[in-house]
Amino acid sequence: MLDVTDLQLTRGGRLLCDGFDLQLRAGEALLVEGANGAGKSTLLRSLAGLQPLHAQRLCWNGLQGRAAREALAQELCFLGHRDGLHEALTAMENLDHALRLGGEAQPAGRIAQALRDAGLQAVAQAPLRRLSQGQRRRVGLARLALTRRRLWLLDEPLAALDEAARQDFNDRLAQHLRQGGMALLSTHDPWPTAPSMPRLRLPGAQPAAA
């Protein structure tokens, strides 16, 4: 379980959001909402360890403080606007790199299957810079499914996806949650399962001090 108390969001030295709590249990997803600039990406990036996280307390599966942050870093997968992919590498090489970093020695079979499932066989050998936005996002989502991390932190996961890919992602998310995974997601789009997903609304940036 993820339990963060008195979380404060800052970006570039500016306070965005003050003093809110966040909890996620096994099998739960939370939709992060808010206007442009409210701090949705900042929240996800902070939890992913890409920016400082200011909170009174952070617990992860019974651990606290530094031990919790270190364990969390090993068990999360972050998908940001740039999908965490290398532009010069092919889709296959990107996935291979991600899985080998995670300690998998022979990932080729699983990667080939994931590329087929994502409808990416035709572009699997092209450098990422030659792929469309939607194709890149499909590679990013394939990485997400392949790395089997417990906590998914997803910034606009539906962006640039066509209807079939959205449905596919939604099915994967449902499976992830059934298996005890957790997910924190931001989106501007209507979510296919929106009625059943709890929401966290960020109030927006605080006015700058005079």
Ligand SMILES: Nc1ncnc2c1ncn2[C@@H]1O[C@H](COP(=O)(O)OP(=O)(O)OP(=O)(O)O)[C@@H](O)[C@H]1O
């Ligand atoms: N690299 C940066 N340096 C300083 N400030 C930044 C940086 N990136 C974003 N910000 C500021 O931080 C605030 C929150 O940005 P963030 O990207 O978290 O918002 P968001 O809710 O994800 O927005 P959007 O819906 O537009 O994606 C914004 O006011 C933005 O101007």
